[in-house]
Amino acid sequence: xQKLLLAVDRLSTWVGQAFAWAIVLLTxxxxxxxxxxxxxxxPHDWSLNAQIMLYGVLFxxxxxxxxxxNGHVRxxxxxxxxxxxxxxxxxxxxxxxxxxxxxxxxTWAGWDYANESLAIREKTFSATPLPLYPFKFVxxxxxxLLLLQGLVEIVRCIHCxxxxxxxxxxxxxxxxxxxxxxxxxxxxxxxxxxxxADTPRTAK
Numbered sequence: 537x538q539k540l541l542l543a544v545d546r547l548s549t550w551v552g553q554a555f556a557w558a559i560v561l562l563t564x565x566x567x568x569x570x571x572x573x574x575x576x577x578x579p580h581d582w583s584l585n586a587q588i589m590l591y592g593v594l595f596x597x598x599x600x601x602x603x604x605x606n607g608h609v610r611x612x613x614x615x616x617x618x619x620x621x622x623x624x625x626x627x628x629x630x631x632x633x634x635x636x637x638x639x640x641x642x643t644w645a646g647w648d649y650a651n652e653s654l655a656i657r658e659k660t661f662s663a664t665p666l667p668l669y670p671f672k673f674v675x676x677x678x679x680x681l682l683l684l685q686g687l688v689e690i691v692r693c694i695h696c697x698x699x700x701x702x703x704x705x706x707x708x709x710x711x712x713x714x715x716x717x718x719x720x721x722x723x724x725x726x727x728x729x730x731x732x733a734d735t736p737r738t739a740k
Contacts (some may be wrong), residue, residue, distance in 0.1 A: 537691070538703060544688045545604045545705055551681060552601020558594040562587060582664040589671045596678035600685040606705065624696035631690050639686060643679030650676055 565587055573579040602608055615623060650672040658672075659665035696702045 541688050541691060541703065542705070544684055548600040548604035548681060548685045552598055552604075555593060555597035558590050558597075562590040562594065565590065580664070581662045582660070582666055585660040585662060585666050589666070589668075593671060593674050596674050597681075599678055600681040603682065603685045603689060604705070620696050620701050624693040624702070628690060628693040628697070631686060631693065635686050636683075636690075639679055639683045643676050643683055646672075646675030646679050 565583065569580060569583040569587075615626070618626070650669065653669040653672045658668040660668055692703050692705075
């Protein structure tokens with residue numbers, strides 16, 4: 537089972553890293569368009585549409601990658617002090633109540649949306665139209681990958697509730713270094729205790 541979980545992690549990571557190159561294309565396209573517009577005085581009507589589509593691809597394909605790295609935003613300052621079983625229970629409830637219905641709806645609706653676009657060979661509204669339907673298929677693709685990664689995270693929650701510790705993953709990412717934060721809190725508690733112990737001696 538652990539090998540399967542890590543395999544899905546690697547798939548999400550590979551897809552995220554592959555599509556991350558879209559940021560290089562996006563940067564190059566914006567730079568080139570600025571040069572053409574302000575130096576050559578020759579702007580392109582299709583450039584903005586291409587930029588929006590590239591940004592959309594970059595954003596959509598990053599979802600499963602970020603979930604695989606445990607990098608989505610949450611209140612780590614409080615969450616990090618919970619016991620693993622408590623963390624897993626909270627995560628499991630949120631996955632079942634909010635994540636699964638939302639991402640399933642996104643994938644289902646995105647598939648219909650992309651197929652409707654394909655049926656009419658949808659293009660952008662500009663003097664130089666670009667095909668839209670290939671990019672709209674990124675929606676169900678990203679949704680399905682995010683749903684798969686979410687199911688892996690649910691399995692991890694169940695294992696953690698059963699075993700009392702989180703299964704390993706490819707790489708853990710924390711927005712807040714919880715271990716350092718705990719050490720800081722412990723040091724402060726010890727300093728306060730020492731100060732309280734020394735106070736009577738000073739008074740004497």
